[in-house]
Amino acid sequence: MSARACMRCPMVFYLVFCMGAVPTLGQREAERAAVGGKLAAARAALATGDYQRTMKLAREATQQAGDAASVWQEAGELMYRSGHPAESLPLFERAVELRPESLPYNWQRGIALATCAQWEAAAEQFARHREVNPDDVENSAWHYLCVAKRQGADVAQTQLIPSRGDPRPPMMEVLRMLRGELQPAQLIAQVENNDALAAEAKERALFYAQLYAGLYCDARGDIPQALQYLEAAQQTSVRGYMPDAARVYLQALRSRAVDPHNRNDR
DSSP: OOHHHHHHHHHHHHHHHHHHHSOOHHHHHHHHHHHHHHHHHHHHHHHTTOHHHHHHHHHHHHHTOTTOHHHHHHHHHHHHHTTOHHHHHHHHHHHHHHOGGGGGGOHHHHHHHHHTTOHHHHHHHHHHHHHHOTTOHHHHHHHHHHHHHHHOHHHHHHTOOOOSOOOSTTHHHHHHHHHTSSOHHHHHHHHHTOTTSOHHHHHHHHHHHHHHHHHHHHHTTOHHHHHHHHHHHTTOOOOSHHHHHHHHHHHHHHHHHHOTTTTOOO
16 A cells, blocks of 8 residues: 555545444435334334333334424323323433423423422413413413422412413312302213203313313312312313323322322422
8 A cells, every 4th residue: 555545544444434323314304204114113113002012112113212302291291191201301301401492382391290290390481371371270270289299289279370370171160169259069960061062072071171170179287188189180082182191190190199108208
């Protein structure tokens, strides 16, 4: 080998090494497609009730997620909805770390924290969510629960997040319940007797009434009644994030009711 060829060797090695270390555009697109495929398969598994497969695919998606905050966020949501709230938390935290401006919008993180009985952090999340969604009564209800668990229902009532108007049935009635103006059974009865609602809308309203009646009773320490309302909410045919959240929260509440030491209260 000539002297000139020998001088070129280090540069050739450097270029080959660097080209191997930096993914090409095609490789990056293939990785994104693979991640998208994992998330799509996880969503399909969730729809069929295959929660173990949902969890497995969500975890696999994060292994190729890199710095894609949206992937970490969706993986966290899928992990939570598959019944693994504790495992969802680091995924939500990573999503927020990568995109800090998304924190006020991340009510899903708040529900996961509440399910894991991390009441203080959850209350802070719902307080932040108020900044971007000020009239959402669901946010008020979760915040009420978290404050009540830490400081009692009387304090929670004084710190209740108001709403200028949430048009979804029966949200304003839920707010009245949180204020102490309506009992949970009255809330349920109002929905059941509301003949102005079409059948599908009534079923959706009844689900939300049962869910938030359950959280209200939990907040006030009536665990048997909370379990009864949350179990009733499982009978709905409504599909989406909140029916899944009701199922996962019920699992956690049952666990805490059976084993009072399994509380992780913070």
